[in-house]
Amino acid sequence: MKQQLVALGLFFLLCAPSTVFGIEAAASANGRTLVASDSENASRGSSVARQPPAKEHESKYLYTRVEKLLDVPMIDPAITRGPEGAYYLTGTTGTMDTEGLVNFAVNDGIRLWKSTDLKNWVDLGLVAPRWLVKATLEDLHLMRTSQEPDELQGLLSPEIHFVKGQVYLTYSLKPCGTGLLRSRSGKPEGPYEDLGLITKRGKDPSIFVDDDGTVYWVFGGGWIARMNQTLTGLAEPPRLIQPIDMREGITPGGQILQVGTSGAFLFKKNGTYHLVAAGIHGRLGVPCLDTFVATAKSLEGPWSRRKLAIPHGGQVTTFEGPEGQWYATFSGVDSRAVLRERPAIVPIDWVEGVAYWSSKGEPWPWKRPQVITEAWGWENARPISSLRFRDPIAVNGRDGYLYATGLHLYQSHGRNTCILKGQDPTGRIPWECVPLAGFRTVDDIPWFKDPGSPGAFLVSIAKISWARDTFWITFSVPGGGRTLRSESGTMEGPWKVAYDPGERAGWMWPRIPIDDYQGRLYGRWDTGLWPMTSDYSAIDRSAPPPPTEPGYKPVFDKRLEGYRWETVDGSSFIRGDVPAGNVYKIDGKYLMIGGAGWHGDYRAFGTYDSEVFWAHEIGGPWHPNRSVLPHGGHSGIFQDDHGGWWFISFANDNFLPDMHLLRCLPIEIRWMGNGYFISPKHKPENPYRHRPRKLIPTGPAPQPAYPVVNLPPNIRVDDPFILLGPDGVYYLTGTAGTDNDFQNNDGIYLWKSTDLTNWLPLGRVVSLGGEPGGIRQDDPFGPLHYFFSPPDSLEPRYDRGIISPKLYYIAGEWWIVFSLSRQKIGLLRSTSGKPEGPYELWGPEIASRRRIFLADCGWGPETNTDSYYFAFDPSLFVEGNEVYCVFGPGWIARLTPDLTAFAERPQLLQVEDDLYAGKGGCQIFKKDGLYHLLATNEWGDTIERTSKELLGPYGKPRIIFARSEGASIFFTKDGFPRLVASSPLDRP
Known part of the structure; x- marks a missing residue:
């Protein structure tokens, strides 16, 4: 309940009128005479704004999808304007493999096209065959024991550049090198002719x-x-451009460390300098390869905040086209790009702000909103009305019409009320506005104050809802809320107040009627469920309690006098500031859609999506569907007259045009058994x-450089980590898994041993659920409850789990550092002084004395983000009184003395032979005066690698454990180092 009350407060803070009506003063109208029907009000005139004619409406909201320039399989397209004014296009081409997919690592070289109008392209052919490049794998000096089968079989991510009267083509190789x-x-x-390798590491070069x-070599994510x-x-030496x-x-833990990867x-x-780069971004509840940008007045910086420029754009180039219009290239590669693996261009404009954020005079390139780059058919989903709503709901009126309404934005509606009524969900023909439950204006509502x-x-x-063979409408105004029933069983009314919550009612009361498959009537709102009398009064x-899954007992809340829905795993019904979703009966089960969830870089550069849950019985518990409806927010679904499903969106983010205008999208829904x-x-x-x-060994694996502790087969953990405690006992933890899926789990498990052979399980010491041992954040911005998409795939x-946890004993206390779904780095502190806990979340303290994460790009209370590139594989290093967090591919940050936060912006550890220490699994220890x-x-x-200085440079690399997929080191009682690793591909 506390979580939902906080949600309500934040909801009203964002968009409430001056009066606070979280506790609604209700004027009793229960049992009064029937209010007027919609048809009666319509007959005597209405002050509701009329909709424009169909042709005017359709032309006003004209959206187009990005279209391919060529029907040629290509990624990383690059267009450059030549000195004579023509445009030249190149990119990574590929070869069809045996599975019917294009392998862009395999091609015959670099191809080039030419155009004078960006529409008609002349094929100039293969201008740089692959055999021109003489580099070999030996030239790259890679230290490894495996490789991929398609290495050095193509020239990748080429760009054409005109420099000082010469023409150049950049290229990169697989596995690396530019x-x-x-x-x-x-x-x-x-x-x-080949001028040779410019770098032996990195990829995606540009000039x-x-x-x-002065000529610069730019590559990777911003080197x-x-x-x-x-x-x-x-x-x-190359340096990394870092946004601030x-x-x-x-x-410091909230800073995005790179523009892209x-x-x-x-x-x-x-x-102004503009650096654009591609990076995986958790918008839409899936990994999106978006294009980001940072700007600066000097190449030395400071560089601005990273901002999103082109959704699904990936790797792009920008150029000025005809009549001064700027464009960016485009070829989507992620699962939600509307155009995939074909070259295209999108127009870009320079903006100084978007909804929820202003750059305060720092313009940046922003894809024109009316050009759609996202899949699912949004280019066909025109607004059904020019009136603006939030949190919409739509129903089939069973009379040939569809109806929709929602929170009325005052700037659009004024004092009028509105239900939209129409027949075309595509928005080509605008819907008309009819009074809400017969009330033309709020002044007509008896309990309005x-x-x-x-x-x-x-x-x-x-x-609007349907239950007990009739329609129901619930709404709130200053003065209170009511639930009304249609006496005719139609949307025409007349409408009568069925339920009056009373003057002391707050946020939680049975607003929406729903009947279950057994025919019992309930009222629901947010996570509350109330059995109701037959007339809903x-x-x-x-x-009796509502039916539930076998073995589950519904939670009764005495204060609410009703039941509280729960999820099976302690996850949240929402990822933001609104109530849980709307419930529908489909295929014998219950589907919940509309618990709003922000994904990505929160409001300015994130998407406002709908969380999805399901239940076998109306009493729960509810199962995460591990999917979201894009841009749905707090909304719902409805069926057309042919039985087809649609969902309604109010576009409450910056990635669909015309914010807060309702639009509908056709979808398919079917039960799959689980x-x-x-x-x-x-x-x-x-x-x-x-x-x-796919990896193939290059030969026999060398022997490990240190003795290896082999874990018994009954301990199934990834990323194992062993600590020798002050009591002389070894403690083991690691990433737990669900059905061998180590991206999803229910918490942290601990074992102990005195001989490294026999391990005693201490059980689950940290739980993501609500049971004892659980770590909770009882508010809508508590990321421990959320699912996230991966940052590097x-x-x-859509995963939820505590990843790569590591146990430490520091300054007389027990700590666990961990990654939450590879999107956040957190620290836990034992409150008992014992390694088995219980534990509490430890980190920066913000509003309401709430702890957040050490590394999380969220701002203020908005920490439910998933756009931090490197919040994975954390470890701690202690030297004297200083504690450091090492994470990702080699970032390090000193912690504050109380370990509540990063004391400084993370720095990248320097290594002599590479740009980064690795892809993850970083750990530092000190031995014989050297940092390892x-x-x-x-x-x-x-x-x-070793170094005389903590920050490096680290050199003398050697493989200490081949194909280990992440090993960690610890010291035994006699002071000797040993390794422990998860299941290796090939252990000698």
Whole structure:
């Protein structure tokens, strides 16, 4: 309940009128005479605004989807305007594999196209065959014991550049390395010669020429270095461009550390440098490869906050087209891109703000909203009305019409009330507005109390439902809320007040009627469920508990005089500031849709989606469907006259045009035995298919450099970590799994041993559920309750688990550092002084004395974000009185003395042979005066490097455990180091 009350407070804070009606003063109208019907009100005129004619409405909301320039399989398209004014297009082409997928690592070289109008393209052919490049795997000096089968079989992510009268093609190789080709003829068509490798690490190279003629090599996610005069190498070591978020309240752990992780491209406009790069972003509840940008007045910085520029854009280049219009290239590769693996362009405009955020005079490129880059058919979903609503609901009126309403935004509605009525859910023909339950204006509502200043809305929580063979409407106004029943069984009314919650009613009362499959009538709102009398006039206190799954007992809340819904795993029904979703009976089960969830970089650059749950019985418990409806927010679904399902959205984010205008999208819903399959009716032309990475050994694995502790087969953990405690006992923890899925679990488990052979289970010491041992955040912004998508894979996943936990004993207390679903880094403190806990979340303290995470890009209370690239694989290193957190591919940050936060912005550990220490699994220990840095490389080997300084540079790399997929080190009682690792691919 506390969680929902906080949600209510935040909801009203965002959009409430000046009067506070979380506790509604209700004027009794229960049992009064019938109010007027909609048809009666319509006959005597209405002040509700009329909708524009169909043609005017359709032309006003004209959306288009991004269209391909060529029907050629291509990713990473790059367009450059030549000195003669023509446009040149290149990109990564590929070869069809045996599974029917295009493998873009395999091609015959670099191809080029030319256009004078960006519409008609002339194929210039294969201008740079692959055989031109002489680099070999040996030239890369890689330390590894496995490789992928398609390495060095193509030239990747090429760009064409015109520099000082010469023509160049950049390229990268798989597995790594960047190089440069130069045209021997001085023409784009070539022929070309290879100038060799520019870097042996990194990928996705580009060239930037500054106003003074200095040439820079830009690559990876934002690495930059000045080139030598001949452009055959670098004149300085590469440095990483890092954005800085200057918003007040951002902690060092809240800083986004890179603009992107791949596809960097640098350009200058009006004296400002723009670095764009691609990065995986958890919008929509799936990994999206978006394009981000940071700006600066100097290449030395400071660089601005990272901002989103092109949703699903991935790796792009930008250029000025005809008549001064700027464009960015586009070729989607993630599962939600409307166009996948084909070259395209999108128009971009320079903006200084979007909804929920302003850059305060720092313009950045922003995709034109009316050009849709997202799948599911949003280009066909026009607004059904020009009136603005929030939190909509829609129903089939069973009279040939569809009806929709929601919270009325005052700037759009004024004092009028409205239910939209129409027949075309596509929005080509606008819906008309009819009075809400017969009331034309709020002044016609008997219990309305004029607040003086209306604020953002006067009509809220407006819902339409169907139960007991009739329609019901519930809504609130200043003065109270009521639930009304149609006496005719139709949407025409007349309407009578069926339930009056009374003057002392607060947020939670039975607002929405629903009957179960057994025919029993209930009232519901948020997570509350109340058995009701047959006429819905009162709570039925004598009714038996609602039916539930076998073995589950519903929770009765005495204060509410009703039952509280729960989830089976302690996860949250919402990811934001609104109530749980609306409930529908489909295929013999119960489907909940509309618990709003922010995904991505919260409000400005995130999406407002609908969480999805299901239950076997109306009493619960509720199961996460592990999917969301994009842009749904707090909304619902409805059926058309043909039985087809639609969901309604009010576009409460910056990634659909025309915010707060209602639109409908056709979807498919069917029960699959253990959840609902929900997908769009508009199917993608080239659907995403996840291709797992394949590794093959390069030879026998070397012996481990340290003795290895082998865990017994009954201990199934990933990322195992062993600590020798002050009591002389070894403690083991690691990532637990559910059915061998180590991305999802229910908490942290602990074992202890005195001999490293026999392990005694201590059980689950930290739980993600609500039972004893659970760590809770009882508010709507408590990320421990949430599912997240992965930060480093495009596989559509929605996971919840504590990943790579590690136990430490520091300053007389027990601590566990962990990653939450690889999206946040948290710290737990034992409140008992014992390793088995219980534990509490420890971190920065914000409003209401709530603890948040050490590493989390959230701002203020908005910590339910999933856009922090490197919040995974944390470990702690203690030296004297200082404690450091090491995480991701090699970032390090000193903690404050009380361990509540990062004391400084994280720094990247320097390594002599690479850009990063590894892909993860970083750990530091000190021995014989040297710092030892462990990390897992791209191929699953554990690498050790040493340095005389904590921050590096670390050198003398060696493989200490081959194909371990992440090993950790600990010291035994006699002071010797040992390794422990999860299931290796090939252990000698």
